[in-house]
Amino acid sequence: MSHKIAFVINPNAGVKKKIDIIDFIKTNFPKHIAYDFIVWKNKDDFESVKQQILVGNYSIAVACGGDGTVNQVASVVAHTNMSLGIFPLGSGNGLARSNRIPMDLKLALKIIEKAEIKTIDGATVNEHPFFCTAGIGFDAHIANEFAISTKRGFVTYFKTTIKEFFGYTPQHYKITIDGKKIETDAFLITVANAGQWGNDVYIAPEAELTDGILNISILKPFTIIAIPMIGVKLFSKKIHTSIKLQSEKGKSIEIEYTGELPVHFDGEPISVKEKLSIKIKPLSLKIVC
Numbered sequence: 001m002s003h004k005i006a007f008v009i010n011p012n013a014g015v016k017k018k019i020d021i022i023d024f025i026k027t028n029f030p031k032h033i034a035y036d037f038i039v040w041k042n043k044d045d046f047e048s049v050k051q052q053i054l055v056g057n058y059s060i061a062v063a064c065g066g067d068g069t070v071n072q073v074a075s076v077v078a079h080t081n082m083s084l085g086i087f088p089l090g091s092g093n094g095l096a097r098s099n100r101i102p103m104d105l106k107l108a109l110k111i112i113e114k115a116e117i118k119t120i121d122g123a124t125v126n127e128h129p130f131f132c133t134a135g136i137g138f139d140a141h142i143a144n145e146f147a148i149s150t151k152r153g154f155v156t157y158f159k160t161t162i163k164e165f166f167g168y169t170p171q172h173y174k175i176t177i178d179g180k181k182i183e184t185d186a187f188l189i190t191v192a193n194a195g196q197w198g199n200d201v202y203i204a205p206e207a208e209l210t211d212g213i214l215n216i217s218i219l220k221p222f223t224i225i226a227i228p229m230i231g232v233k234l235f236s237k238k239i240h241t242s243i244k245l246q247s248e249k250g251k252s253i254e255i256e257y258t259g260e261l262p263v264h265f266d267g268e269p270i271s272v273k274e275k276l277s278i279k280i281k282p283l284s285l286k287i288v289c
Contacts (some may be wrong), residue, residue, distance in 0.1 A: 003115050006058040007087070008073050012043060019105075020065055021089070028109050058082055060288055062112055066090020066152075067132065067198060068281055071266040073250060074223030074285055075129040076144040078122050085112045088289070091152050092198020092267060094132040098209060099136055099289035107185050120209040122284040123193050126277055130265035131285060133197055133204075136255060136276060137188030137219075138168055143264035154199050170221040175258050177216060177250035177252040184246070190217045191278050195237070198267065205237040206247070212282040218246040253278040 009021050022037055029035065041050045053061050053076050058233060062085035063073035065189040070086055074095070077084045087108050099120075102108050123135040145160050173189060190197070192204035192215045201233040204215040222230065222244045223240040233239040240247050263272045 003059045003063065005033060005060045005062060005085070006038050006053055006056055007062045007064055008040060008049060008053065008069070009157040010040045010069040010089075021087075021195075024105065025064075025109065026085075028106055030113055033113065038288065040065075040072075045255065053077075053082075060112065060115065061084045062069075062087050064089060067092050067094055067267040070095050071130060071268060072124070074131050074287075076287045077159045078129060078131075078216060078281070080250075081286075083115075083117045085288040085289050087112070088114060090198075090261060091154060091157060091163045094196055094198035095287075097198065097200060098132065098194035098196060099287055101289055105146060112288055115286055117286050118210075119286050121212060122281040123191070123194055123214060124279050124281060125172065125191070125263065126272060127219050127264050128265045128270065129281075130193065130270075131192045132266050133190050133192045134265040134278060135188055136173075136192040136257070136261055136263050136272075137171065138165075138188055139188045139190060139197065139264040140264040141168060141205075143267050144262040144269040146267075147269050150194070156201075158222055165227075171261065173255055175216070175218070175222075175248075175256075177248050178252055180248075182218070182246075183246070185221055186216060187219045187221050188218075189255060191215070192217060193280075201234050202237045203239060204247070205236065206242055210283065212280060213249050213251060214253065214280050216248040216250065218248070220244045220246065249279045 038052045039053040060083045061077050063070040064087040067090050074084045086096045086101050122131050168187050170187045190203045192207040195207040196202045196206050205216045233242050260273045
Protein backbone atom coordinates (compact mmCIF):
# COMPACT_ATOMS: atom_id res chain seq x y z
CA MET A 1 0.00 0.00 0.00
CA SER A 2 1.35 3.42 -0.93
CA HIS A 3 1.34 6.04 1.79
CA LYS A 4 1.07 9.80 1.64
CA ILE A 5 2.58 11.33 4.73
CA ALA A 6 2.18 14.70 6.43
CA PHE A 7 5.10 15.70 8.65
CA VAL A 8 3.51 18.13 11.13
CA ILE A 9 6.34 20.24 12.49
CA ASN A 10 6.28 22.24 15.71
CA PRO A 11 9.34 24.51 15.31
CA ASN A 12 9.12 25.46 19.01
CA ALA A 13 9.12 21.90 20.35
CA GLY A 14 11.25 20.31 22.96
CA VAL A 15 14.97 19.97 23.39
CA LYS A 16 16.21 19.08 19.90
CA LYS A 17 15.67 22.49 18.28
CA LYS A 18 19.32 22.53 17.29
CA ILE A 19 18.62 20.44 14.20
CA ASP A 20 16.84 21.77 11.12
CA ILE A 21 13.92 19.33 11.17
CA ILE A 22 12.85 19.82 7.55
CA ASP A 23 16.41 19.47 6.27
CA PHE A 24 16.97 16.36 8.43
CA ILE A 25 13.82 14.66 7.07
CA LYS A 26 14.64 15.58 3.46
CA THR A 27 18.12 14.12 3.88
CA ASN A 28 17.13 10.91 5.70
CA PHE A 29 13.65 9.96 4.46
CA PRO A 30 13.21 7.92 1.24
CA LYS A 31 12.50 9.94 -1.89
CA HIS A 32 10.02 7.41 -3.32
CA ILE A 33 7.45 8.00 -0.54
CA ALA A 34 5.15 11.01 -1.03
CA TYR A 35 5.18 13.50 1.82
CA ASP A 36 4.41 17.11 2.68
CA PHE A 37 5.49 19.42 5.49
CA ILE A 38 2.87 21.21 7.57
CA VAL A 39 4.49 23.77 9.90
CA TRP A 40 2.62 24.70 13.07
CA LYS A 41 3.90 28.27 13.29
CA ASN A 42 1.51 29.93 15.73
CA LYS A 43 1.18 27.91 18.91
CA ASP A 44 -2.28 29.39 19.57
CA ASP A 45 -3.60 28.41 16.14
CA PHE A 46 -3.71 24.66 15.62
CA GLU A 47 -7.02 24.85 13.75
CA SER A 48 -5.37 25.74 10.42
CA VAL A 49 -2.91 22.84 10.89
CA LYS A 50 -5.83 20.52 11.67
CA GLN A 51 -7.63 21.51 8.45
CA GLN A 52 -4.48 20.91 6.38
CA ILE A 53 -4.14 17.40 7.89
CA LEU A 54 -7.80 16.58 7.23
CA VAL A 55 -8.00 17.76 3.60
CA GLY A 56 -4.63 16.46 2.39
CA ASN A 57 -5.70 12.86 1.74
CA TYR A 58 -2.90 11.59 4.01
CA SER A 59 -2.60 8.05 5.32
CA ILE A 60 -0.11 9.02 8.07
CA ALA A 61 0.27 12.28 10.01
CA VAL A 62 3.63 12.44 11.79
CA ALA A 63 3.86 14.60 14.90
CA CYS A 64 7.33 16.20 14.88
CA GLY A 65 7.61 17.62 18.38
CA GLY A 66 7.03 16.84 22.04
CA ASP A 67 4.11 15.34 23.94
CA GLY A 68 1.93 18.40 23.33
CA THR A 69 2.41 18.20 19.56
CA VAL A 70 1.80 14.44 19.65
CA ASN A 71 -1.44 15.01 21.60
CA GLN A 72 -2.70 17.62 19.12
CA VAL A 73 -1.93 15.56 16.01
CA ALA A 74 -3.25 12.33 17.61
CA SER A 75 -6.49 14.15 18.48
CA VAL A 76 -6.99 14.92 14.77
CA VAL A 77 -6.08 11.41 13.62
CA ALA A 78 -8.12 9.48 16.24
CA HIS A 79 -11.37 7.94 14.96
CA THR A 80 -10.24 8.38 11.29
CA ASN A 81 -8.58 6.10 8.74
CA MET A 82 -5.30 7.97 9.24
CA SER A 83 -2.47 6.72 11.43
CA LEU A 84 -0.25 8.69 13.81
CA GLY A 85 3.50 8.68 13.34
CA ILE A 86 5.88 10.16 15.94
CA PHE A 87 9.20 11.93 15.29
CA PRO A 88 10.16 12.42 18.95
CA LEU A 89 11.59 15.88 19.70
CA GLY A 90 10.25 16.46 23.21
CA SER A 91 11.41 16.27 26.80
CA GLY A 92 9.36 13.24 27.89
CA ASN A 93 8.18 11.52 24.68
CA GLY A 94 5.74 9.41 26.69
CA LEU A 95 3.63 7.94 23.87
CA ALA A 96 6.68 7.33 21.67
CA ARG A 97 8.50 5.45 24.42
CA SER A 98 5.34 3.50 25.34
CA ASN A 99 5.16 2.27 21.74
CA ARG A 100 8.89 1.49 21.51
CA ILE A 101 9.56 4.23 19.00
CA PRO A 102 13.32 4.94 19.11
CA MET A 103 14.62 8.27 20.40
CA ASP A 104 17.30 8.11 17.70
CA LEU A 105 15.77 10.27 14.96
CA LYS A 106 17.14 8.29 12.00
CA LEU A 107 15.70 5.10 13.50
CA ALA A 108 12.40 6.88 14.19
CA LEU A 109 12.19 7.76 10.47
CA LYS A 110 12.84 4.08 9.61
CA ILE A 111 9.76 3.15 11.69
CA ILE A 112 7.68 5.69 9.75
CA GLU A 113 9.06 4.35 6.45
CA LYS A 114 8.05 0.75 7.34
CA ALA A 115 4.55 1.98 8.31
CA GLU A 116 3.63 -0.98 10.51
CA ILE A 117 0.42 0.00 12.27
CA LYS A 118 -1.31 -1.04 15.48
CA THR A 119 -4.47 0.32 17.07
CA ILE A 120 -4.45 1.60 20.65
CA ASP A 121 -6.90 3.09 23.13
CA GLY A 122 -7.36 6.78 23.77
CA ALA A 123 -9.27 8.62 26.49
CA THR A 124 -10.82 11.98 27.31
CA VAL A 125 -10.66 14.23 30.36
CA ASN A 126 -13.54 16.74 30.33
CA GLU A 127 -13.70 16.11 26.56
CA HIS A 128 -9.94 16.82 26.02
CA PRO A 129 -8.43 13.77 24.27
CA PHE A 130 -5.33 12.17 25.78
CA PHE A 131 -3.39 9.05 24.90
CA CYS A 132 -0.73 8.64 27.60
CA THR A 133 -1.77 10.05 30.99
CA ALA A 134 -3.98 12.69 32.55
CA GLY A 135 -3.76 13.81 36.13
CA ILE A 136 -4.53 16.16 38.95
CA GLY A 137 -2.37 17.11 41.90
CA PHE A 138 1.38 17.52 42.05
CA ASP A 139 2.20 16.25 38.52
CA ALA A 140 -0.36 18.68 37.05
CA HIS A 141 1.12 21.49 39.15
CA ILE A 142 4.57 20.64 37.74
CA ALA A 143 3.18 20.48 34.18
CA ASN A 144 1.84 23.99 34.75
CA GLU A 145 5.20 25.27 36.06
CA PHE A 146 7.10 23.49 33.27
CA ALA A 147 4.85 25.03 30.60
CA ILE A 148 5.81 28.57 31.65
CA SER A 149 9.51 27.72 32.03
CA THR A 150 11.84 29.10 29.34
CA LYS A 151 14.05 25.99 29.47
CA ARG A 152 12.98 22.47 28.47
CA GLY A 153 14.41 19.02 29.06
CA PHE A 154 14.54 16.47 31.86
CA VAL A 155 16.97 18.50 34.01
CA THR A 156 14.59 21.47 34.08
CA TYR A 157 11.70 19.14 34.89
CA PHE A 158 13.66 17.53 37.72
CA LYS A 159 14.75 20.89 39.21
CA THR A 160 11.18 22.22 39.05
CA THR A 161 9.91 19.08 40.80
CA ILE A 162 12.40 19.43 43.67
CA LYS A 163 11.77 23.17 44.07
CA GLU A 164 7.97 22.86 44.13
CA PHE A 165 7.76 19.76 46.36
CA PHE A 166 8.33 21.55 49.66
CA GLY A 167 5.57 24.12 49.17
CA TYR A 168 2.95 21.71 47.83
CA THR A 169 -0.13 20.78 49.87
CA PRO A 170 -1.93 17.49 49.06
CA GLN A 171 -5.66 17.88 48.38
CA HIS A 172 -8.81 15.98 49.35
CA TYR A 173 -10.60 14.12 46.56
CA LYS A 174 -13.80 12.15 46.03
CA ILE A 175 -13.20 9.59 43.29
CA THR A 176 -15.84 7.45 41.57
CA ILE A 177 -14.57 4.59 39.39
CA ASP A 178 -17.32 2.73 37.49
CA GLY A 179 -19.66 3.50 40.40
CA LYS A 180 -17.17 2.56 43.18
CA LYS A 181 -16.55 5.50 45.53
CA ILE A 182 -13.22 6.40 47.18
CA GLU A 183 -12.56 9.41 49.38
CA THR A 184 -8.94 10.26 50.20
CA ASP A 185 -6.20 12.84 50.50
CA ALA A 186 -3.74 12.49 47.62
CA PHE A 187 -0.42 13.97 46.57
CA LEU A 188 -1.44 13.24 42.99
CA ILE A 189 -3.89 11.17 40.98
CA THR A 190 -2.84 9.92 37.55
CA VAL A 191 -5.23 8.23 35.14
CA ALA A 192 -3.07 6.21 32.79
CA ASN A 193 -3.72 4.77 29.36
CA ALA A 194 0.03 4.18 28.92
CA GLY A 195 2.19 3.24 31.90
CA GLN A 196 4.51 6.24 31.98
CA TRP A 197 4.53 10.02 32.19
CA GLY A 198 7.58 10.12 29.89
CA ASN A 199 11.35 9.69 30.25
CA ASP A 200 10.64 6.06 31.28
CA VAL A 201 9.15 7.24 34.60
CA TYR A 202 6.37 4.70 35.21
CA ILE A 203 3.43 5.84 37.36
CA ALA A 204 1.20 2.92 36.28
CA PRO A 205 3.46 0.02 35.24
CA GLU A 206 0.53 -2.36 34.74
CA ALA A 207 -1.27 -0.11 32.22
CA GLU A 208 -1.76 -1.50 28.72
CA LEU A 209 -2.55 0.55 25.62
CA THR A 210 -4.98 -1.97 24.10
CA ASP A 211 -7.03 -3.39 27.00
CA GLY A 212 -9.94 -0.92 27.01
CA ILE A 213 -9.20 -0.05 30.65
CA LEU A 214 -7.68 2.97 32.39
CA ASN A 215 -5.32 2.51 35.35
CA ILE A 216 -5.74 4.96 38.23
CA SER A 217 -2.72 5.63 40.43
CA ILE A 218 -3.50 7.45 43.69
CA LEU A 219 -0.28 8.52 45.38
CA LYS A 220 -0.99 9.25 49.04
CA PRO A 221 0.77 12.04 50.98
CA PHE A 222 4.28 11.05 52.09
CA THR A 223 7.20 12.49 54.03
CA ILE A 224 10.55 13.62 52.67
CA ILE A 225 12.13 10.37 53.97
CA ALA A 226 10.04 8.39 51.46
CA ILE A 227 11.22 10.35 48.38
CA PRO A 228 14.28 8.21 47.45
CA MET A 229 12.30 4.94 47.57
CA ILE A 230 9.39 6.41 45.60
CA GLY A 231 11.87 7.73 43.02
CA VAL A 232 13.53 4.33 42.65
CA LYS A 233 10.14 2.61 42.25
CA LEU A 234 9.00 5.12 39.60
CA PHE A 235 12.09 4.46 37.48
CA SER A 236 12.13 0.68 38.00
CA LYS A 237 8.45 0.07 37.09
CA LYS A 238 7.64 -0.92 40.68
CA ILE A 239 5.65 2.04 42.04
CA HIS A 240 2.52 -0.16 42.19
CA THR A 241 4.25 -2.14 44.97
CA SER A 242 4.58 0.99 47.16
CA ILE A 243 2.42 1.21 50.29
CA LYS A 244 1.90 4.86 49.37
CA LEU A 245 0.21 4.02 46.05
CA GLN A 246 -3.37 2.87 45.66
CA SER A 247 -3.97 1.28 42.23
CA GLU A 248 -7.42 1.03 40.68
CA LYS A 249 -8.83 0.23 37.22
CA GLY A 250 -11.89 1.43 35.38
CA LYS A 251 -13.53 2.80 32.24
CA SER A 252 -15.30 5.85 33.63
CA ILE A 253 -13.74 7.99 36.38
CA GLU A 254 -15.02 11.09 38.14
CA ILE A 255 -12.84 13.11 40.49
CA GLU A 256 -14.42 15.80 42.69
CA TYR A 257 -12.59 18.42 44.78
CA THR A 258 -12.93 21.93 46.16
CA GLY A 259 -12.07 24.99 44.08
CA GLU A 260 -10.02 25.20 40.90
CA LEU A 261 -6.92 23.03 40.47
CA PRO A 262 -4.31 22.45 37.75
CA VAL A 263 -4.97 19.40 35.61
CA HIS A 264 -2.88 17.97 32.78
CA PHE A 265 -3.58 15.79 29.76
CA ASP A 266 -0.45 14.35 28.13
CA GLY A 267 1.53 17.00 30.02
CA GLU A 268 -0.57 19.92 28.70
CA PRO A 269 -1.83 22.03 31.61
CA ILE A 270 -5.37 23.29 32.05
CA SER A 271 -7.28 24.62 35.05
CA VAL A 272 -10.53 22.90 36.03
CA LYS A 273 -13.11 23.67 38.71
CA GLU A 274 -14.52 21.06 41.08
CA LYS A 275 -14.94 18.02 38.82
CA LEU A 276 -13.08 15.86 36.30
CA SER A 277 -14.81 13.33 34.08
CA ILE A 278 -12.49 10.81 32.40
CA LYS A 279 -13.55 8.12 29.93
CA ILE A 280 -11.77 5.44 27.92
CA LYS A 281 -12.12 5.47 24.11
CA PRO A 282 -11.18 1.89 23.17
CA LEU A 283 -9.05 1.27 20.07
CA SER A 284 -9.55 4.79 18.76
CA LEU A 285 -6.06 5.58 17.44
CA LYS A 286 -3.97 3.90 14.78
CA ILE A 287 -0.25 4.40 15.41
CA VAL A 288 2.88 3.62 13.40
CA CYS A 289 5.28 1.75 15.68
